[in-house]
Amino acid sequence: MKILAIETSTEACSVALVHGEEILARSELAPRRHGELVLPMADSLLAEAGMSRQALEGIAVGRGPGAFTGVRLAISLAQGMAMALDLPVVTVSSLQALAMEEDAGSDDILAVIDARMGEVYAAAYRRGADGLPESLSDEWVGPPASLTVPPGGPWSVVGTGWATYAAQLRERIGSVAAHDGACYPQARNVALLALPAFRAGKGVSAEHALPVYLRDKVALTLAEQGKH
Amino acid sequence: MGKLARLIGRAVNYSVSILQISKPVLGIETSCDETGVALLRWDRENPGRGLLSHELFSQVRLHAEYGGVVPELASRDHVRKLLPLVRKALADAGLGLSDLGGVAYTAGPGLVGALLVGGAAARAMAWALGIPAIGVHHMEGHLLAPLLEDDPPEPPFVALLVSGGHSMLVEVQGIGSYRILGDTLDDAAGEAFDKTAKMMGLPYPGGPALAKLAEQGRSGVYKFTRPMTDRPGFDFSFSGLKTQVLMAWKASDGSDQARADIARGFEEAIVDTLAIKCRRALAATGAGRLVIAGGVGANRRLRAQLAEAGAADGFRVYFPRLEFCTDNGAMIALAGAIRLAAGQHDDTLVVQPRWSLETLTAA
Numbered sequence: 001m002k003i004l005a006i007e008t009s010t011e012a013c014s015v016a017l018v019h020g021e022e023i024l025a026r027s028e029l030a031p032r033r034h035g036e037l038v039l040p041m042a043d044s045l046l047a048e049a050g051m052s053r054q055a056l057e058g059i060a061v062g063r064g065p066g067a068f069t070g071v072r073l074a075i076s077l078a079q080g081m082a083m084a085l086d087l088p089v090v091t092v093s094s095l096q097a098l099a100m101e102e103d104a105g106s107d108d109i110l111a112v113i114d115a116r117m118g119e120v121y122a123a124a125y126r127r128g129a130d131g132l133p134e135s136l137s138d139e140w141v142g143p144p145a146s147l148t149v150p151p152g153g154p155w156s157v158v159g160t161g162w163a164t165y166a167a168q169l170r171e172r173i174g175s176v177a178a179h180d181g182a183c184y185p186q187a188r189n190v191a192l193l194a195l196p197a198f199r200a201g202k203g204v205s206a207e208h209a210l211p212v213y214l215r216d217k218v219a220l221t222l223a224e225q226g227k228h
Numbered sequence: 229m230g231k232l233a234r235l236i237g238r239a240v241n242y243s244v245s246i247l248q249i250s251k252p253v254l255g256i257e258t259s260c261d262e263t264g265v266a267l268l269r270w271d272r273e274n275p276g277r278g279l280l281s282h283e284l285f286s287q288v289r290l291h292a293e294y295g296g297v298v299p300e301l302a303s304r305d306h307v308r309k310l311l312p313l314v315r316k317a318l319a320d321a322g323l324g325l326s327d328l329g330g331v332a333y334t335a336g337p338g339l340v341g342a343l344l345v346g347g348a349a350a351r352a353m354a355w356a357l358g359i360p361a362i363g364v365h366h367m368e369g370h371l372l373a374p375l376l377e378d379d380p381p382e383p384p385f386v387a388l389l390v391s392g393g394h395s396m397l398v399e400v401q402g403i404g405s406y407r408i409l410g411d412t413l414d415d416a417a418g419e420a421f422d423k424t425a426k427m428m429g430l431p432y433p434g435g436p437a438l439a440k441l442a443e444q445g446r447s448g449v450y451k452f453t454r455p456m457t458d459r460p461g462f463d464f465s466f467s468g469l470k471t472q473v474l475m476a477w478k479a480s481d482g483s484d485q486a487r488a489d490i491a492r493g494f495e496e497a498i499v500d501t502l503a504i505k506c507r508r509a510l511a512a513t514g515a516g517r518l519v520i521a522g523g524v525g526a527n528r529r530l531r532a533q534l535a536e537a538g539a540a541d542g543f544r545v546y547f548p549r550l551e552f553c554t555d556n557g558a559m560i561a562l563a564g565a566i567r568l569a570a571g572q573h574d575d576t577l578v579v580q581p582r583w584s585l586e587t588l589t590a591a
Contacts, residue, residue: 035344035347035348035577035578035579036576036577036578038577039351039352039355039577042355043355053355053356053358068300068303068341069303069340069341069344072303072304072307072341072344072345072348073344073348075307076307076310076344076345076346076347076348076349076352077348077349077351077352078352079307079310079311079349079352080348080349080350080351080352080353080355080356081352081353081355081356083311083314083315083325083353084325084352084353084355084356084357085356206311207311207312207315210307210308211304211307213304218298218300218301219294219298219300219301220294221293221294222293222294222295223293225295227295
């Protein structure tokens with residue numbers, strides 16, 4: 001299959017191209033420059049593969065959780081491409097893509113992204129027979145001191161949440177097998193996670209590819225402000 | 229529209245996209261709390277005739293619950309609404325995306341997150357279709373919106389841009405050649421309407437409700453100052469007026485009649501102030517044509533008073549239809565189509581929350 005994947009929900013901006021058995025990828029830590037980078041990265045991948053845009057068969061996208069603006073950027077780009085090329089979209093959890101960064105060899109993985117405002121986005125995974133992480137918990141947002149992990153472990157913790165909140169997380173998690181606070185969800189893994197869904201014909205049309213923010217309370221209504 | 233056509237014709241002569249200019253341009257507006265989409269085929273003899281379809285979704289009800297626009301919620305709603313609106317606009321025009329010759333989107337000024345939604349979708353579509361894209365200045369869209377009407381104004385003209393976010397007097401020397409004559413030092417005119425309405429207990433967005441209430445008020449019961457009209461220049465300041473109204477409201481008996489009378493006094497003060505500055509700007513520039521744009525341009529008293537001023541002073545006043553006074557996709561499609569027809573486009577997704585009109589170049 002020929003799939004273009006986009007992931008911009010954290011500091012890492014990345015694009016990947018699946019063609020046949022091969023995956024090409026570009027990735028850069030470039031806060032606030034994601035908007036400028038994605039399309040040129042896609043062009044350079046297509047050129048490297050000697051492929052035209054019209055040959056694409058699907059768009060995969062990291063749908064969050066992560067930075068709101070970054071999540072929306074990837075989704076809006078994916079929507080625009082998919083609509084114009086009439087392609088299906090598969091949305092992938094950015095936490096699950098992050099879990100695939102685990103390279104210490106543990107089977108139980110906790111993906112934790114710094115969500116700012118004293119909170120983290122988190123989800124627990126167990127590596128399946130196919131090597132892909134399977135969910136052990138719902139995706140969650142909250143203060144690291146309130147995190148609860150499902151039965152399992154020892155945990156290999158990945159993501160920026162660890163870099164910011166290692167001490168609080170360690171208390172909640174118990175047994176930590178390994179940790180890496182300097183890794184980010186990558187488009188290459190978004191593509192790998194999306195492939196089974198594409199093969200199963202589970203892509204959606206462009207306008208149904210939507211972000212997952214987790215943090216849904218972003219302002220107080222007048223009533224909640226006591227002004228009603 | 230001889231002169232305008234000549235201006236544009238000159239630009240088109242060196243255009244590399246002659247073939248594309250006859251193709252429709254998709255315009256996308258997401259700078260604040262309206263999602264606007266339009267399809268326009270550039271027709272230099274009669275731009276309004278080239279408008280093939282336009283769609284708008286207003287988020288006003290979503291934000292009403294919060295008493296004002298919540299930027300994050302605005303961005304989230306644009307993501308949900310934009311593509312369905314594009315599909316609707318295409319269906320209404322009987323077109324497919326492959327028929328397009330270019331894509332234009334609002335690149336600023338506005339809410340950064342909201343701008344990025346429209347910009348990213350627009351650029352991705354253009355990228356996928358292999359057609360040019362261009363980021364349009366939101367206020368240039370407003371300035372050019374009157375060209376969508378029959379008998380459009382030719383530059384040079386003076387434009388009064390009055391909305392919830394802006395109060396500006398701009399001299400339009402030609403397309404892309406703008407000089408800001410005056411700006412607000414604090415609140416925009418529409419913002420003053422909304423805030424004053426809120427103080428007097430009217431629900432968000434209170435501006436239009438306040439104007440309606442003023443119809444029942446008596447002229448002359450409350451007389452507020454006409455800010456900054458006692459000195460030369462074209463700048464506005466509406467923040468002090470708001471305070472005067474608050475004091476009058478607190479000192480009143482709080483009756484419906486008092487509220488209506490205050491609303492009337494407030495509206496007269498704003499409209500008088502705007503009219504005084506417009507007359508000054510026309511006298512100073514000798515332009516002979518005044519264009520009204522922005523949401524406050526829908527205000528009936530403002531329209532009537534400016535028409536009277538024009539009759540007295542000998543200038544003509546142009547009002548876009550109400551739906552093109554407020555934010556819309558048609559004005560973005562138009563401004564983008566003009567620039568694309570002139571061979572202009574840009575290659576990077578960069579949005580500019582703050583962006584001066586005066587930095588634009590001629591089309």
